[in-house]
Amino acid sequence: DGGITQSPKYLFRKEGQNVTLSCEQNLNHDAMYWYRQDPGQGLRLIYYSQIVNDFQKGDIAEGYSVSREKKESFPLTVTSAQKNPTAFYLCASSMDYGYTFGSGTRLTVV
Amino acid sequence: GQNIDQPTEMTATEGAIVQINCTYQTSGFNGLFWYQQHAGEAPTFLSYNVLDGLEEKGRFSSFLSRSKGYSYLLLKELQMKDSASYLCAVRDSGGYNKLIFGAGTRLAVHP
Numbered sequence: 001d002g003g004i005t006q007s008p009k010y011l012f013r014k015e016g017q018n019v020t021l022s023c024e025q026n027l028n029h030d031a032m033y034w035y036r037q038d039p040g041q042g043l044r045l046i047y048y049s050q051i052v053n054d055f056q057k058g059d060i061a062e063g064y065s066v067s068r069e070k071k072e073s074f075p076l077t078v079t080s081a082q083k084n085p086t087a088f089y090l091c092a093s094s095m096d097y098g099y100t101f102g103s104g105t106r107l108t109v110v
Numbered sequence: 111g112q113n114i115d116q117p118t119e120m121t122a123t124e125g126a127i128v129q130i131n132c133t134y135q136t137s138g139f140n141g142l143f144w145y146q147q148h149a150g151e152a153p154t155f156l157s158y159n160v161l162d163g164l165e166e167k168g169r170f171s172s173f174l175s176r177s178k179g180y181s182y183l184l185l186k187e188l189q190m191k192d193s194a195s196y197l198c199a200v201r202d203s204g205g206y207n208k209l210i211f212g213a214g215t216r217l218a219v220h221p
Contacts, residue, residue: 042211050206101152
């Protein structure tokens with residue numbers, strides 16, 4: 001079955017560490033997105049990509065980095081520069097007007 | 111600027127009807143989506159409007175007025191499992207098809 005796989009489901013990070021969240025899709029979608037969600041709030045756009053080797057900053061890109069070396073993969077790195085990284089991270093992909101979301105990664109700083 | 115407004119919380123009774131409003135002011139518009147999200151889970155698609163009018167799908171309906179920057183989601187015959195957050199999202203008209211989300215409305219359905 002086609003879909004988006006995010007891993008891990010839960011991730012714990014020590015302060016000062018970089019961590020990478022995985023997002024893989026087998027839907028052959030061109031566009032991919034990373035969103036952050038804080039408790040009781042909506043989704044805020046971190047980064048997005050339309051094609052391989054191209055990506056754009058969203059509304060809250062500071063402290064994050066991405067790469068798009070393959071169409072299927074769009075990993076998100078949360079760097080030590082992100083001062084408040086504890087949140088729920090969602091990856092999505094789209095083709096035309098349909099969007100598919102992954103099941104999310106919950107990142108906690110310990 | 112981009113601004114999407116929804117009520118923060120709503121409560122309703124099982125079996126009743128509830129309407130969740132969404133107003134938007136965005137630099138571009140290429141459709142409006144409604145998603146349902148249970149706590150800790152990914153959003154699930156409910157409806158999509160790009161033209162003015164009402165779209166009906168089972169117990170859920172969604173309405174759009176582009177001239178007023180306004181949409182609503184109507185949920186009929188409420189069930190306890192409808193307790194969730196409901197997210198309004200506008201698709202940007204730029205080439206990247208970004209979705210811009212409102213903060214969401216938490217709906218609590220009571221017996």
